[in-house]
Amino acid sequence: MLHTVNKSPFQNSSLESCMRFTQPGDVILLMEDGVYGAVSGTAKAPLVEAALARKVRVCVLGADLKARALNDTIKGTEITDYAGFVDLVAENKIHSWL
Amino acid sequence: MSEENKKKIMFTVRKPPHGTIYVYEGLEVKLIMAAYDADISVVFIDDGVYALKAGQDTRELGIKGFEATYGVLVDYEIQKVFVDRKSMEERGLTEDDLLVIGEDEDTEEPIRPKMVDSSEIAAMMAQQHNILSF
Numbered sequence: 431m432l433h434t435v436n437k438s439p440f441q442n443s444s445l446e447s448c449m450r451f452t453q454p455g456d457v458i459l460l461m462e463d464g465v466y467g468a469v470s471g472t473a474k475a476p477l478v479e480a481a482l483a484r485k486v487r488v489c490v491l492g493a494d495l496k497a498r499a500l501n502d503t504i505k506g507t508e509i510t511d512y513a514g515f516v517d518l519v520a521e522n523k524i525h526s527w528l
Numbered sequence: 529m530s531e532e533n534k535k536k537i538m539f540t541v542r543k544p545p546h547g548t549i550y551v552y553e554g555l556e557v558k559l560i561m562a563a564y565d566a567d568i569s570v571v572f573i574d575d576g577v578y579a580l581k582a583g584q585d586t587r588e589l590g591i592k593g594f595e596a597t598y599g600v601l602v603d604y605e606i607q608k609v610f611v612d613r614k615s616m617e618e619r620g621l622t623e624d625d626l627l628v629i630g631e632d633e634d635t636e637e638p639i640r641p642k643m644v645d646s647s648e649i650a651a652m653m654a655q656q657h658n659i660l661s662f
Contacts (some may be wrong), residue, residue, distance in 0.1 A: 431654055447542070447574055450614065450646040451653065525540065525659045 432522035436462040439474040444527040449477055451525075454485040459510070459518055461491040468495070470504045482506040491515060534567040538656045541576035545594070546586065551579045554662030555594050562604040569608035569656075570601075571649055572641065576662075577615045580641055582627040595627055602630020602639055609641040610652075616643060 433452060439445040445467045448458060458481060460468050467478055468490040478488050482504070492509045495501070503509065510518070539558055543550040562568055572580055579598075586593035601609060609629055616622065628638040653659060 451650045526661045
């Protein structure tokens with residue numbers, strides 16, 4: 431399963447809810463304002479850290495990080511580009527946490 | 529079409545009703561998809577559980593409302609309707625607060641959405657061909 435999250439975890443509960451519905455082996459892709467969830471040291475960072483600990487892959491769209499001047503992502507998250515995004519979509523069933 | 533060959537389509541609803549048109553539009557799509565003989569399930573998560581609260585009166589808003597339509601989902605062969613237990617508990621809701629989605633053909637007992645844990649929903653998600661979010 432691929433779960434996409436495009437809202438900041440400081441704005442609504444999408445990322446938090448998404449976490450409850452992921453299983454080991456699933457992939458979470460943080461994109462648009464969702465990338466704020468991948469920044470290390472924030473009050474919401476433990477969400478992504480806990481997912482990584484449960485063997486859930488967490489990918490982050492690099493273009494959205496760059497656009498927001500975000501460099502310091504949580505260790506273990508994978509930065510991907512649009513081609514990687516397409517691969518994830520082709521390989522998985524998807525649920526968008528809008 | 530045999531049960532195994534049917535396309536499995538899940539709808540997730542995570543928005544509250546009436547503030548936006550998401551819940552209403554989602555219901556329309558469910559009814560359309562039901563006409564295509566798909567294996568449909570619907571899951572209400574987060575504020576989406578409020579869409580199933582019984583007793584919604586939208587007359588003063590000047591909109592039609594959809595409680596009556598949700599009340600006949602079973603007639604459209606949509607029986608797999610679930611609510612997330614944690615979302616319900618966080619909002620102080622129990623199964624008794626929920627609207628009826630139809631009645632049992634034989635016993636005429638009312639059918640209500642089924643409350644399940646997030647792990648069960650996650651397992652169901654993994655079995656779908658498509659998942660549409662509203």
